[in-house]
Amino acid sequence: MIDEGLRSALASLSPELFYFNGVDISGEYAIAPAAPKQVADWALGKADPEYLGDIQERLIAAEEEATREAYIDVSIEAQGWGVIFAGDPATPDTDTREIAALKEALKPLLARRLNQAGEYYHELKYFPGVDTTNTFFRRRQMSPAEAPIPSQIPYYLLIVGSPEQIPYNAFQYPLDVTYAVGRIHFPDGKGGHDLDAYAEYARRVVAAESHPRRQRRLSFFAPYAPGDQATILSAGKLVVPLVERLPNELRKFRVEGWTVDAEIGRTAVKDRLRTMIGGEGTPALLFTASHGVEFPSGDALQTGHQGALLCADWAGPGSGRINPDQYFAGEDVRADVDGMIAFHFACFSAGTPDFDDYSQSPRRIAPQAFTAALPSALLRRGALAAIGHVERAWGTSFMWEDLNDPQIMTFQTALQNLMAGESVGYAMQAFNERYARLATGLQGKRAELQRASAQTQPRLERELAFMWTANNDARSYVIIGDPAVHVSVGAPGEVIAPAPARESIVIAAQPTVSSGALPNFVDDDARFADRPPDLTADAQIVDYGLLDDLRGAKAKLTEAIQRFADQIGKTLSDAIENVSKLEVETYVAPSGTPVTDDPTTMKLRAKTIISIDGDTQSFIPERSSELDNRTWNMHLAMVEQAQSYRADMIRAMAAAAAELVKAVRG
Amino acid sequence: MPTIFRLEAGELGMWTPEIQPETALGIVAFSASGDDAEVETIWRVDLPADAAAADALLELAESAQRAEDEALMQAEARLQALSESAASGIASFSVPQSDSEAELFSLLAQAGADESAPFSFSAQETSGWRAAVAEFERFSAMVRDLVGGATRVETAVAGRLIGATRIGLTGNLRTMLSGIDEEVAARHQRSVGLMLMKRGALLRTAGVALSGAAGLATLVGRPDGVIRAVPVALRYIRSVQAEFTALRRIDSDAG
Numbered sequence: 001m002i003d004e005g006l007r008s009a010l011a012s013l014s015p016e017l018f019y020f021n022g023v024d025i026s027g028e029y030a031i032a033p034a035a036p037k038q039v040a041d042w043a044l045g046k047a048d049p050e051y052l053g054d055i056q057e058r059l060i061a062a063e064e065e066a067t068r069e070a071y072i073d074v075s076i077e078a079q080g081w082g083v084i085f086a087g088d089p090a091t092p093d094t095d096t097r098e099i100a101a102l103k104e105a106l107k108p109l110l111a112r113r114l115n116q117a118g119e120y121y122h123e124l125k126y127f128p129g130v131d132t133t134n135t136f137f138r139r140r141q142m143s144p145a146e147a148p149i150p151s152q153i154p155y156y157l158l159i160v161g162s163p164e165q166i167p168y169n170a171f172q173y174p175l176d177v178t179y180a181v182g183r184i185h186f187p188d189g190k191g192g193h194d195l196d197a198y199a200e201y202a203r204r205v206v207a208a209e210s211h212p213r214r215q216r217r218l219s220f221f222a223p224y225a226p227g228d229q230a231t232i233l234s235a236g237k238l239v240v241p242l243v244e245r246l247p248n249e250l251r252k253f254r255v256e257g258w259t260v261d262a263e264i265g266r267t268a269v270k271d272r273l274r275t276m277i278g279g280e281g282t283p284a285l286l287f288t289a290s291h292g293v294e295f296p297s298g299d300a301l302q303t304g305h306q307g308a309l310l311c312a313d314w315a316g317p318g319s320g321r322i323n324p325d326q327y328f329a330g331e332d333v334r335a336d337v338d339g340m341i342a343f344h345f346a347c348f349s350a351g352t353p354d355f356d357d358y359s360q361s362p363r364r365i366a367p368q369a370f371t372a373a374l375p376s377a378l379l380r381r382g383a384l385a386a387i388g389h390v391e392r393a394w395g396t397s398f399m400w401e402d403l404n405d406p407q408i409m410t411f412q413t414a415l416q417n418l419m420a421g422e423s424v425g426y427a428m429q430a431f432n433e434r435y436a437r438l439a440t441g442l443q444g445k446r447a448e449l450q451r452a453s454a455q456t457q458p459r460l461e462r463e464l465a466f467m468w469t470a471n472n473d474a475r476s477y478v479i480i481g482d483p484a485v486h487v488s489v490g491a492p493g494e495v496i497a498p499a500p501a502r503e504s505i506v507i508a509a510q511p512t513v514s515s516g517a518l519p520n521f522v523d524d525d526a527r528f529a530d531r532p533p534d535l536t537a538d539a540q541i542v543d544y545g546l547l548d549d550l551r552g553a554k555a556k557l558t559e560a561i562q563r564f565a566d567q568i569g570k571t572l573s574d575a576i577e578n579v580s581k582l583e584v585e586t587y588v589a590p591s592g593t594p595v596t597d598d599p600t601t602m603k604l605r606a607k608t609i610i611s612i613d614g615d616t617q618s619f620i621p622e623r624s625s626e627l628d629n630r631t632w633n634m635h636l637a638m639v640e641q642a643q644s645y646r647a648d649m650i651r652a653m654a655a656a657a658a659e660l661v662k663a664v665r666g
Numbered sequence: 667m668p669t670i671f672r673l674e675a676g677e678l679g680m681w682t683p684e685i686q687p688e689t690a691l692g693i694v695a696f697s698a699s700g701d702d703a704e705v706e707t708i709w710r711v712d713l714p715a716d717a718a719a720a721d722a723l724l725e726l727a728e729s730a731q732r733a734e735d736e737a738l739m740q741a742e743a744r745l746q747a748l749s750e751s752a753a754s755g756i757a758s759f760s761v762p763q764s765d766s767e768a769e770l771f772s773l774l775a776q777a778g779a780d781e782s783a784p785f786s787f788s789a790q791e792t793s794g795w796r797a798a799v800a801e802f803e804r805f806s807a808m809v810r811d812l813v814g815g816a817t818r819v820e821t822a823v824a825g826r827l828i829g830a831t832r833i834g835l836t837g838n839l840r841t842m843l844s845g846i847d848e849e850v851a852a853r854h855q856r857s858v859g860l861m862l863m864k865r866g867a868l869l870r871t872a873g874v875a876l877s878g879a880a881g882l883a884t885l886v887g888r889p890d891g892v893i894r895a896v897p898v899a900l901r902y903i904r905s906v907q908a909e910f911t912a913l914r915r916i917d918s919d920a921g
Binding site for chain 1: 765768772775792795803809833835839841845847848855869870872877880887892896
């Protein structure tokens with residue numbers, strides 16, 4: 001189809017230049033061909049602003065292309081599976097001893113994936129210190145912006161190694177936008193790998209995929225501490241809405257047989273979490289929302305405890321140094337959790353980079369990047385995967401600027417997909433797409449800011465700062481574990497293990513409501529009756545008599561504000577009606593005589609009436625007396641005070657009235 | 667019966683409220699030419715006989731009021747910053763807060779308690795907010811009295827009333843002095859000034875609490891969030907003012 005003219009023209013193109021489509025009305029190129037460095041300068045914002053918009057459009061287009069919209073078939077068989085080891089650039093085609101040992105340890109898993117993926121099974125290498133995302137893809141004859149090609153780079157990719165070897169920022173995050181990526185790293189504490197842990201993980205994943213391990217139960221764990229905005233929001237604006245919405249959504253999409261329960265608030269203590277991780281209450285899916293504990297860089301406890309889940313045992317800010325009794329760390333996993341998948345919304349719950357991702361100037365937060373101990377501990381005891389956050393987790397994950405409604409669809413979609421049996425990697429696509437959207441928006445916002453007027457700049461800077469935080473937050477959700485694993489559950493209703501006799505918050509059962517003796521809100525045993533789950537019933541809201549105190553307080557508050565508003569309004573109205581004149585009178589009693597209302601002793605010595613038009617009438621005391629001058633001076637001082645006070649008072653009342661109108665109108 | 671405020675350190679800064687069955691000094695309101703409102707509040711300043719000590723007490727009260735005004739401005743600025751932060755939605759999950767902010771967020775969470783939701787707080791856990799509501803009720807009642815009726819300021823020296831000023835609803839002043847002693851009159855005028863400063867401060871406090879509540883309403887997460895946040899904002903203002911008072915005490919102790 002290519003004639004000689006075109007072939008010749010193709011051959012004449014310089015491989016060193018970027019060529020852009022577009023000719024403007026003058027007949028010239030809209031953007032002339034440009035060298036790579038020039039284009040890079042543009043992308044870094046150093047360039048001629050005239051061309052910057054076009055380059056950013058290219059980046060936006062590339063990011064949009066890189067975002068997968070939907071897979072029809074996301075099975076390993078269709079999309080492939082690959083494992084990425086840290087190679088030695090000196091011997092790129094040879095497995096190092098480390099890789100050989102890791103492969104041996106992971107043999108059961110690798111064999112199973114090979115069996116599933118067939119020709120789409122790949123063992124890949126990333127060369128630390130040498131590779132970039134570009135070079136990694138180039139070796140497979142692919143562009144990093146290209147959609148997955150199972151025969152070249154498969155959709156499912158398991159990174160084996162530490163983030164020091166295969167980095168988060170430069171590799172895992174960009175890869176994760178389009179691919180389903182997970183990581184496993186089991187250090188031996190001496191700089192090497194704990195091969196037994198890799199072997200155990202591989203064995204347990206294969207076992208769980210062969211035989212279901214868990215009942216269909218999703219459990220939430222969301223402590224909060226008094227005075228702690230972060231956990232109050234995560235409990236109230238993330239977990240509660242998820243718990244409330246999921247049952248209906250599961251019914252809508254015919255995802256059957258799941259029980260949803262939650263431990264929220266001050267009862268979400270460490271001992272409670274212990275029952276959910278290896279205890280009788282261990283679910284198939286565990287979602288926690290809490291603080292992740294943070295340590296100074298290089299602290300003795302940092303690698304073992306950073307990202308540990310701070311439980312309701314913690315009294316809140318200002319309560320002193322946190323101690324291990326208040327948080328759940330890797331070393332607290334002391335029982336098997338076969339088949340469980342965990343999702344931890346908490347700072348550092350998946351890992352820690354070496355430098356702060358949110359600081360404008362480099363700030364080291366760890367001697368080297370590492371994966372969190374808790375998810376690794378879970379995997380060592382049979383968990384299939386643990387989703388968490390590298391670096392700090394922010395409220396931007398589920399709240400947006402001044403929107404009142406929590407923005408939890410990303411979390412909801414991920415959980416629904418997991419419960420519907422999708423792979424962890426595919427379920428997390430919702431988060432990858434969110435990151436891609438934010439990254440796109442951030443590019444646009446930067447461009448907008450560069451063109452901003454002085455008037456709009458402050459608002460745009462604020463928006464940019466928010467989006468930048470949200471962007472960095474969004475990209476940092478990672479999977480610890482094989483991204484191709486699914487929840488290990490039986491068919492709906494199938495009993496896998498004896499159902500634990502534990503309290504469940506009623507989502508959809510039919511509680512008995514009576515107007516008489518209502519259960520005590522504080523007594524959990526009465527409040528949360530153990531009833532069989534029934535997702536087909538409509539949710540009921542139960543009324544509790546002791547909350548009358550709360551209602552009473554609200555009613556009193558409303559009345560107080562209303563009365564306050566009425567009085568302010570009336571007084572302001574009177575003041576405005578009577579502002580036409582200001583009267584100041586001064587009475588004097590003879591010296592030594594107490595001040596009384598006896599008109600025989602109190603004499604009017606001076607009076608001033610000031611009209612609104614400034615006309616002033618003064619009743620001057622008797623003349624030619626030093627005493628009278630002094631009286632007059634005292635009187636003048638009071639006049640001045642009255643004038644100043646009236647203006648201030650009307651101003652303050654008007655301001656209060658304006659705010660009251662807003663408050664009363666809601 | 668009118669509420670009496672005495673000039674001495676109390677819950678209203680340098681003023682302490684008390685209720686007495688009758689006014690001890692026997693003053694009743696003059697029949698006024700156009701300003702017939704009942705006296706709702708009496709502000710009483712008892713000065714010592716020693717002139718220097720009397721001036722020092724007044725200076726202390728004026729200084730304390732100025733500090734309170736400054737603290738109110740700080741509270742307003744901090745509320746504004748918190749409102750902007752709330753509007754932006756940026757809250758890190760590993761950031762500590764000061765005591766005043768910590769209490770604020772705790773009370774806001776309590777304010778958002780839904781009496782009909784099974785995941786809401788227990789009655790015990792909303793006690794802080796309910797106490798803030800009670801505090802707001804007292805505050806709003808006092809401000810209502812201040813603006814709803816006439817006010818009288820009385821200055822006594824060594825127990826003897828030397829000046830009284832009636833301030834009407836619209837700001838008309840009627841002053842009664844014992845003798846024409848400029849120094850005494852000046853001190854009474856300072857008493858009146860103190861009372862006017864306090865009254866203005868209370869009105870401004872109401873305005874700041876209301877505007878602060880509007881900014882924090884999103885953190886309450888309910889349609890009536892503004893109303894629920896009002897007592898929280900007032901509590902916060904009081905807390906910030908207490909911080910300033912404590913700092914001033916430390917500074918003065920340090921000399």
